[in-house]
Amino acid sequence: MLRIRENIHPLIMCKLRRALVRPVSLFVSVVLFCILGAAGDTTSPVEPLPQDTGAAGLKQMLVRLHTTARLMQTVAHPDDEDGGLLTLESRGKGAEVLLLTLNRGEGGQNKVGSNLFDVLGVLRTLELTASDRYYGVEQRFTHVADFGYSKNPDETFQKWQGHDIALADMVRVVRTFRPDVLVARFSGTDRDGHGHHQASSILTREAFRAAADPSRFPEQLKEGLQPWQAKKLYLGNVCAWGAKTCPDEDYTVRYNTGQMDPVLGMSYVQFAMAGLKHQLSQGAGGWTLEPGDRFAFYKLVDSVLPAKTDDKGHEKDFFDGIDTTLPGLVSRIGDEASKAPFLRSDLIEIASKVDQARTAAEHAPAGAAQPLLAGLEATRKTIEKVKNSRLSDAARVDLLTELTTKERQFERAANLALGIQFRAMVDAPVGSDPDDAFMAVPGQSFDISIHFAAARRVTVTKIDPDLPLGWKYREVKRDGNDATFRVTVPGDARFTQPYWHRNDPERDAINTLDEPQYVTLPFPPFPVRASASYKLDGEPGTARAVAMVKYKDASGTELERALAVAPAFSVMLEPSQQVIPTHGDAARQVKVAVFTNLSQASQGTLHLELPAGWHAEPVTLPLTFKSRGEKREAEFTVYHDGMKEGATEIRAVFNSGGKQFSEGYSVVTREDIDTFYYYQPAVQHVSIVDVNVPKNLKIAYIMGAGDDIPTVLKQIGMNVTLIPAEKLASENLGQYDTLVIGIRANDTQKEIAENHQKLLDYVANGGTLLMQYNTGVSDFNKDDLTPYHAQLSRVRVSVEEAPVQILAPENPVFHYPNQITKNDFDGWVQERGLYFMDQWDDHFQPLLASHDPGEPEQSGGLLMAHYGKGVYIYTGYAFFRQLPAGVPGAIRLYVNLLSAGRGDHNAVASGQ
Numbered sequence: 001m002l003r004i005r006e007n008i009h010p011l012i013m014c015k016l017r018r019a020l021v022r023p024v025s026l027f028v029s030v031v032l033f034c035i036l037g038a039a040g041d042t043t044s045p046v047e048p049l050p051q052d053t054g055a056a057g058l059k060q061m062l063v064r065l066h067t068t069a070r071l072m073q074t075v076a077h078p079d080d081e082d083g084g085l086l087t088l089e090s091r092g093k094g095a096e097v098l099l100l101t102l103n104r105g106e107g108g109q110n111k112v113g114s115n116l117f118d119v120l121g122v123l124r125t126l127e128l129t130a131s132d133r134y135y136g137v138e139q140r141f142t143h144v145a146d147f148g149y150s151k152n153p154d155e156t157f158q159k160w161q162g163h164d165i166a167l168a169d170m171v172r173v174v175r176t177f178r179p180d181v182l183v184a185r186f187s188g189t190d191r192d193g194h195g196h197h198q199a200s201s202i203l204t205r206e207a208f209r210a211a212a213d214p215s216r217f218p219e220q221l222k223e224g225l226q227p228w229q230a231k232k233l234y235l236g237n238v239c240a241w242g243a244k245t246c247p248d249e250d251y252t253v254r255y256n257t258g259q260m261d262p263v264l265g266m267s268y269v270q271f272a273m274a275g276l277k278h279q280l281s282q283g284a285g286g287w288t289l290e291p292g293d294r295f296a297f298y299k300l301v302d303s304v305l306p307a308k309t310d311d312k313g314h315e316k317d318f319f320d321g322i323d324t325t326l327p328g329l330v331s332r333i334g335d336e337a338s339k340a341p342f343l344r345s346d347l348i349e350i351a352s353k354v355d356q357a358r359t360a361a362e363h364a365p366a367g368a369a370q371p372l373l374a375g376l377e378a379t380r381k382t383i384e385k386v387k388n389s390r391l392s393d394a395a396r397v398d399l400l401t402e403l404t405t406k407e408r409q410f411e412r413a414a415n416l417a418l419g420i421q422f423r424a425m426v427d428a429p430v431g432s433d434p435d436d437a438f439m440a441v442p443g444q445s446f447d448i449s450i451h452f453a454a455a456r457r458v459t460v461t462k463i464d465p466d467l468p469l470g471w472k473y474r475e476v477k478r479d480g481n482d483a484t485f486r487v488t489v490p491g492d493a494r495f496t497q498p499y500w501h502r503n504d505p506e507r508d509a510i511n512t513l514d515e516p517q518y519v520t521l522p523f524p525p526f527p528v529r530a531s532a533s534y535k536l537d538g539e540p541g542t543a544r545a546v547a548m549v550k551y552k553d554a555s556g557t558e559l560e561r562a563l564a565v566a567p568a569f570s571v572m573l574e575p576s577q578q579v580i581p582t583h584g585d586a587a588r589q590v591k592v593a594v595f596t597n598l599s600q601a602s603q604g605t606l607h608l609e610l611p612a613g614w615h616a617e618p619v620t621l622p623l624t625f626k627s628r629g630e631k632r633e634a635e636f637t638v639y640h641d642g643m644k645e646g647a648t649e650i651r652a653v654f655n656s657g658g659k660q661f662s663e664g665y666s667v668v669t670r671e672d673i674d675t676f677y678y679y680q681p682a683v684q685h686v687s688i689v690d691v692n693v694p695k696n697l698k699i700a701y702i703m704g705a706g707d708d709i710p711t712v713l714k715q716i717g718m719n720v721t722l723i724p725a726e727k728l729a730s731e732n733l734g735q736y737d738t739l740v741i742g743i744r745a746n747d748t749q750k751e752i753a754e755n756h757q758k759l760l761d762y763v764a765n766g767g768t769l770l771m772q773y774n775t776g777v778s779d780f781n782k783d784d785l786t787p788y789h790a791q792l793s794r795v796r797v798s799v800e801e802a803p804v805q806i807l808a809p810e811n812p813v814f815h816y817p818n819q820i821t822k823n824d825f826d827g828w829v830q831e832r833g834l835y836f837m838d839q840w841d842d843h844f845q846p847l848l849a850s851h852d853p854g855e856p857e858q859s860g861g862l863l864m865a866h867y868g869k870g871v872y873i874y875t876g877y878a879f880f881r882q883l884p885a886g887v888p889g890a891i892r893l894y895v896n897l898l899s900a901g902r903g904d905h906n907a908v909a910s911g912q
Contacts, residue, residue, distance in 0.1 A: 416564075
């Protein structure tokens with residue numbers, strides 16, 4: 001018989017909180033689950049680091065058990081964090097540490113691929129959480145988005161609709177995590193550079209007091225959260241990066257993150273750098289750090305405690321003046337301690353068990369198991385006493401936050417001491433690649449096998465799946481400490497997808513929350529977990545695991561990832577963006593891919609929903625599938641007539657089993673990070689552009705870090721050949737009229753500099769070369785990649801609406817094959833340009849000028865020089881964002897740049 005799991009999934013309880021009529025004790029329990037349901041259950045689907053297993057892992061857990069210190073650092077983007085400091089505090093000192101990152105870096109550049117905007121945000125979230133494993137920290141986000149580079153906090157807050165959206169999320173995290181110390185990575189001044197950096201510190205200073213003020217964001221208090229006043233606030237970036245010394249008046253506390261840790265086998269900052277290297281989209285894979293001292297300086301700027309500084313104004317530690325012992329929790333509730341007379345003796349007993357475990361572990365790790373389990377049981381009993389006490393809700397939540405953290409620490413430490421191996425694996429064929437791994441489907445069933453083993457003899461009393469509300473399971477087989485269960489997914493089960501989205505990722509600066517109960521989490525939790533209860537000499541313990549599935553990567557290596565829920569059919573239009581010229585072929589090909597997650601044979605019909613006046617052939621297409629993992633690709637011919645410039649969309653719908661499927665997902669993963677999913681409607685965004693395209697123009701494109709410009713050029717009818725950089729030396733460039741060097745090509749493709757002379761010879765012999773921006777300023781300038789002297793800089797125009805002046809209106813590039821006017825700079829997305837030249841030889845002609853508000857004109861973003869018989873063009877304007885977004889004026893100008901030097905004004909495919 002199927003049965004519903006008795007213990008409601010913690011985050012489901014958050015969903016129910018407003019509907020429950022409950023006594024105060026239940027109210028606090030539900031609130032606590034909302035606070036700790038995700039944060040407290042730190043069961044990870046990822047294989048633990050070696051330093052977190054065995055004796056090394058046990059040593060670190062014992063350090064954590066010995067302190068109640070809680071620290072929260074705030075930053076703006078992934079890779080901003082002070083990883084060395086976080087690692088020292090978490091792994092070296094045992095503090096509970098949380099990193100709050102305002103946004104997910106979705107507006108940044110991608111140094112490992114062409115994915116940008118929200119799918120890049122998913123990737124960078126995965127990269128950051130991979131880094132977090134090394135730092136040993138929890139991760140949270142606000143729901144403001146990275147809209148691109150910002151030069152000041154005023155622009156940042158304008159895009160984020162003021163302070164309160166980001167501040168409310170920050171206050172929520174402070175009120176849930178309840179840190180003793182709040183640490184901003186940045187100073188909130190011009191020295192931080194990026195406007196997002198400055199904003200993160202400004203918001204942190206506001207949150208320090210706002211989180212304790214019940215009049216600020218009172219809706220959070222109605223949910224059950226309690227005000228919280230952190231004790232101390234520090235700001236960073238107060239001294240020069242990498243400085244070993246700092247003026248006394250500029251800092252309060254200094255940490256040497258370069259000191260060695262015997263458990264880690266390296267310094268804290270080196271271990272952090274090993275984690276940071278997972279942020280490959282940021283270019284971190286090649287970053288290195290030499291051994292030696294590395295100092296982090298922070299300044300105390302606000303506090304509710306008496307000063308504890310020396311005569312130079314310095315402290316030894318963030319937690320100076322704060323009692324971080326377990327018995328010290330009594331003093332935190334002040335006069336209310338009389339309502340819990342049991343508390344001090346209970347906390348002293350729990351602390352004594354930690355001391356006993358540390359002493360026993362020095363002789364043999366297994367010896368620590370008994371006192372750890374005794375400490376776990378004592379902690380659980382104290383939790384129940386606190387829940388049932390006469391303490392106020394605020395005092396109870398405060399104590400239960402700490403005690404529940406200790407409960408999970410005791411659990412993990414005991415499991416390490418006992419050498420427990422606890423696994424939950426889905427019984428399914430191993431996927432042949434990441435896209436093919438098994439996914440749970442609403443309305444379907446699957447089997448899960450749970451395995452328990454321990455280095456010491458223990459008695460297992462219970463093994464069960466832990467499932468969300470509405471899911472059911474029954475036991476299929478039991479063999480000692482191993483068990484198999486059949487799990488049935490309800491028909492309305494939520495898919496494993498981000499809880500946020502942007503309707504217009506190119507322009508929106510705030511994420512829409514689809515499931516607000518998960519706000520601030522990196523992702524919603526994976527749905528299927530398992531737990532085991534056991535006893536050692538009568539003392540109970542608990543093991544937990546996330547259900548996993550197996551798949552193979554491209555090399556055939558077998559990997560694992562957490563079980564996810566997906567629709568029966570994933571429907572995607574390929575590509576998701578199409579540009580159609582107004583005067584061209586009236587027929588366009590639209591491709592749709594349908595992927596099935598159903599194990600059994602299935603069938604259905606596919607059709608397109610089109611703009612008025614358009615029609616498709618065929619009208620519908622039948623599709624059949626034999627088994628899970630099959631993908632069917634369908635092609636429609638879409639006819640349009642008399643189009644005008646503008647935007648529209650085409651939607652694909654697959655009907656099967658009486659249901660409609662009209663969205664698809666992409667698997668976002670690498671072998672060095674976890675896996676998550678990016679969902680999008682089965683929609684192709686169509687930009688209809690009035691653009692003239694030269695006939696018979698042959699273009700070669702050498703990709704750099706990856707972009708979608710070649711796809712757009714092909715859509716508008718241009719002849720584009722992709723040349724791998726490694727073939728540049730042998731390629732006959734003379735067969736091409738124009739050669740395009742992709743974005744950041746010199747940063748990522750060593751062959752560009754190696755073949756510099758060949759590229760210049762190509763121009764001298766009559767070719768047109770279009771060089772796009774690079775971020776490696778010093779390398780670009782050192783390699784001298786221009787025919788005449790020019791100096792690349794980091795100058796940029798970050799405001800996409802910034803006025804643009806045409807400096808050389810007589811230049812043919814503004815007339816052939818398209819007439820370019822100031823209107824062609826309307827509707828641009830995210831930014832005007834980046835990495836402009838700031839010096840150039842007189843042979844170069846600047847073509848455009850633009851500037852951000854309050855700044856001088858910048859005219860180094862588009863330079864042209866005649867060299868020999870050909871033309872060399874450098875552009876820092878952000879065409880890599882504009883063309884995939886279908887911005888008409890940018891497309892016209894780009895086509896003109898490709899056509900520079902081709903003077904046949906009659907050979908234009910315009911229909912004029």
